[in-house]
Amino acid sequence: MQLLEFIDTEADRKVILKEYRSLLKSCNPTLSKEDRKQVRMAFEMAAEAHKEMRRKSGEPYILHPIAVAKIVAKEIGLGPTAIICALLHDTVEDTELTIDDIKFNFGAKVAEIIDGLTKISSVFDLKSSFQAENFRKLLLTLAKDVRVILIKIADRLHNMRTMDSMPRHKQLKIASETMYLYAPLAHRLGLYAIKSELEDLSMKYTEREVYRDIARKLQQTKRERSRYINEFVKPLNTELERQGFSARIFGRPKSIFSIYNKMKKKNVDFEEVYDLFAIRVVIDSPPHKEKADCWRVYSIVTDYYQPNPQRLRDWISTPKANGYESLHTTVMGPKGRWVEVQIRTERMDEVAERGYAAHWKYKEGSNDIGLDGWLRRIRELLKNPESNALDFMDDFKLNLFTKEIYVFTPNGDLKILPVNATALDFAYEIHTDIGNHCIGAKVNHKLVPISHQLNNGDQVEIITSKKQKPNEDWLNFVITSRARSKIKHSVKELRRKVAMQGKEMLERKFKTLKVDFTHENLHQLVEYFDVNSTLDLYYRIAAKKVNLTEIRALKGPHRNIVLPEDKAKPVEQQIDVDKVKHTIKQNEELLIFGESSKKINYQFAKCCNPIPGDDVFGFITVNGAIKIHRTNCPNAISLMSNYGYRVVKARWTQAEQLAFLTGLKITGLDDVGVMNRITNVISGELRLNIRSISINSTDGIFEGDFMVYVNDTQELERLIARLKELKGISAVARFDVEDNSKG
Ligand code: MN
Numbered sequence: 001m002q003l004l005e006f007i008d009t010e011a012d013r014k015v016i017l018k019e020y021r022s023l024l025k026s027c028n029p030t031l032s033k034e035d036r037k038q039v040r041m042a043f044e045m046a047a048e049a050h051k052e053m054r055r056k057s058g059e060p061y062i063l064h065p066i067a068v069a070k071i072v073a074k075e076i077g078l079g080p081t082a083i084i085c086a087l088l089h090d091t092v093e094d095t096e097l098t099i100d101d102i103k104f105n106f107g108a109k110v111a112e113i114i115d116g117l118t119k120i121s122s123v124f125d126l127k128s129s130f131q132a133e134n135f136r137k138l139l140l141t142l143a144k145d146v147r148v149i150l151i152k153i154a155d156r157l158h159n160m161r162t163m164d165s166m167p168r169h170k171q172l173k174i175a176s177e178t179m180y181l182y183a184p185l186a187h188r189l190g191l192y193a194i195k196s197e198l199e200d201l202s203m204k205y206t207e208r209e210v211y212r213d214i215a216r217k218l219q220q221t222k223r224e225r226s227r228y229i230n231e232f233v234k235p236l237n238t239e240l241e242r243q244g245f246s247a248r249i250f251g252r253p254k255s256i257f258s259i260y261n262k263m264k265k266k267n268v269d270f271e272e273v274y275d276l277f278a279i280r281v282v283i284d285s286p287p288h289k290e291k292a293d294c295w296r297v298y299s300i301v302t303d304y305y306q307p308n309p310q311r312l313r314d315w316i317s318t319p320k321a322n323g324y325e326s327l328h329t330t331v332m333g334p335k336g337r338w339v340e341v342q343i344r345t346e347r348m349d350e351v352a353e354r355g356y357a358a359h360w361k362y363k364e365g366s367n368d369i370g371l372d373g374w375l376r377r378i379r380e381l382l383k384n385p386e387s388n389a390l391d392f393m394d395d396f397k398l399n400l401f402t403k404e405i406y407v408f409t410p411n412g413d414l415k416i417l418p419v420n421a422t423a424l425d426f427a428y429e430i431h432t433d434i435g436n437h438c439i440g441a442k443v444n445h446k447l448v449p450i451s452h453q454l455n456n457g458d459q460v461e462i463i464t465s466k467k468q469k470p471n472e473d474w475l476n477f478v479i480t481s482r483a484r485s486k487i488k489h490s491v492k493e494l495r496r497k498v499a500m501q502g503k504e505m506l507e508r509k510f511k512t513l514k515v516d517f518t519h520e521n522l523h524q525l526v527e528y529f530d531v532n533s534t535l536d537l538y539y540r541i542a543a544k545k546v547n548l549t550e551i552r553a554l555k556g557p558h559r560n561i562v563l564p565e566d567k568a569k570p571v572e573q574q575i576d577v578d579k580v581k582h583t584i585k586q587n588e589e590l591l592i593f594g595e596s597s598k599k600i601n602y603q604f605a606k607c608c609n610p611i612p613g614d615d616v617f618g619f620i621t622v623n624g625a626i627k628i629h630r631t632n633c634p635n636a637i638s639l640m641s642n643y644g645y646r647v648v649k650a651r652w653t654q655a656e657q658l659a660f661l662t663g664l665k666i667t668g669l670d671d672v673g674v675m676n677r678i679t680n681v682i683s684g685e686l687r688l689n690i691r692s693i694s695i696n697s698t699d700g701i702f703e704g705d706f707m708v709y710v711n712d713t714q715e716l717e718r719l720i721a722r723l724k725e726l727k728g729i730s731a732v733a734r735f736d737v738e739d740n741s742k743g
Helices: 010-026 033-049 063-075 080-088 099-106 108-122 128-144 146-161 168-188 192-206 208-220 222-242 256-266 287-304 346-354 356-362 370-383 389-401 423-430 432-436 472-476 481-513 519-528 534-542 577-583 636-642 674-685 713-724
Strands: 247-253 277-283 327-333 337-345 404-408 414-418 438-443 446-448 460-464 589-592 602-604 616-620 626-630 647-652 660-669 689-698 701-710 729-735
Touching (some): 033 080, 033 099, 063 080, 063 146, 080 099, 080 108, 080 146, 099 108, 108 146, 146 168, 192 256, 192 346, 208 222, 222 287, 277 287, 277 346, 287 337, 287 346, 337 346, 414 423, 423 432, 423 438, 423 460, 423 481, 432 438, 472 481, 481 534, 519 534, 660 674, 674 689, 674 713, 701 713, 713 729
Parallel strands (some): 589 647
Antiparallel strands (some): 247 277, 327 337, 438 446, 438 460, 616 626, 660 701, 660 729, 689 701
8 A cells, every 4th residue: 555645646745755754854763663653643644634735835735734843843842742733733723634533543632732723823813802812812722731832833933934925915914923923932932043033034024125135245244254253263172172172163143133133223234233143162061060161161262362241141050031041251352353152061052942842851840930930920810810801912922022130039039020120020929918018128138119120130128018008000110910910900809899888878879869779870870970880980989089969860750860961971872963964965075165064063173173175074073063173183083983973074165265273383493583573474474363372482492382363274384384484483383282072
């Protein structure tokens, strides 16, 4: 029987088998016989399930899952379960195979991972709120088994590598998602090589020109660079060998994305970016001698090249939260150029390149703060049902992007916090109760407020008081997602308690008024006081922010509430939009100053003061009148998006000689006669009426608001142009009057 007999052409079969063999070569040679059998079964099952499908590039679809499995095995270093899952990752989503088929053949664990992969496949396909909800699901799955996200990242990496045949708009979408979520996730999981590649690939599509330009320049300068690296490395090689080290020394090119970032950040050209590469020294060293050996290498390097003391980073004594260990220094190389040198052992290099998966291989069962702590925090966030999905996403992303600082408890325990974390963040990091009752801290034995920002290496002691309670202001200075969600939760709880007092107060009030405590009556109050919910209403009552004496009148036998006329909220449904629209002569369009307008009651909105010539629209107010707004009015977007059905098209007809009020902001030098010149132009030359002027003058600069009556935009433009010509005037601009009344 022939292998893959279900594949139609010999050519396809050949390519597929070739790739499959190459996958097997990437697998750890210690794969057991049983594992091999399972991998093969997964391969054949996936190949058959996808047999009719092709990728956009035309190649057989199965090459994609094989490539993903290869990344999972070779570049992330995962074992047989993950390889099997990678091979099957698109089957449940895109083929006839079901989760039960998978479970039956490969067991519950594989089925669980495939299920997770299938569920999160559409994370970015929907609108933002759904996205956030999906994102939450993604993390839920991730918190269950990290392999889900690792395979997802491998999947994304292969798609990014083979995106050329995609249409442009899809390339852009996929590339930006990658930059937005996948690269930071890869970074957080310590997959440095993959993270840089994702960033580079993403940039290749989003900033094509710059990318090509930098890539070309890197290519052109390659020879000169390798000559320099050889010169730099030579004496080090000799000395390391003389001292008995077995070491690899090589130049590592920096990624295009990081070079581009440097160019942007320092505002320099490619030629001026000095660190286009780093030198890496990787030594063989037994576990117990790793640290000492790395420092010996450091000593050798700095014997030859002068180090910059400010650029020493020791991530061996204190590894990064994602597991990264290395010793970095920047030294003065030949020709007076600064060169970054990274010193590490083979084990550290493996962790740095392939991330945590590799890390676990070495530190099985060890209890470190890095990934485990991160996953613990994610699980905690997810457990908090109060947080809404979008908030959650914001909170989470905070944790994904920020850099870390290391601080210590009074006992010397290490805590890792994001840069800019405050004493309060630290308190919540220790315990929720400590956070909730925190009134201050001692940082390096000095008393500081809870909002104090911590620095690397600080020793922090938290001071608490039983009387302290969290409040909303705290959210302004905590930055960890843990502290944020705990504070939000407590504040909500406190609010709820206060609200319950308010509810009792309202019940008593209703009783004296002989009003029933019904949903309708409550709803009326919510409307009347313009609050968000009954809970909000209760809270405001207890906080004395609403006045209960305003409710008095009663309506006969229904035991209903009646509110004072003038403040009663008009109900949306009362506006007969259709009727108003009909009156506009079925024209769909409101003609201001035209025939139809004679019968219609309209006004010009005070928020934007439209004048003839402006682009305008009509907005039907709650009274059935029409207000005319400029289409670029600050309120327009909200009116159009929230009350689209109340918007009517409007257009100016032949303007009658009517004056419109408009505002001009004029700034200039405050010299003698400038006011005179301005008013001369406005009322003298152009014969326009000024309604009001208000002038502010500081340090020789004046700023004046002029309210002027003009006939149309042409006249206004003429006026502005004329004013700009005046001596001492630096700017003239029309301004919108601040007024938030809608409609
Ligand atoms: Mn896929």
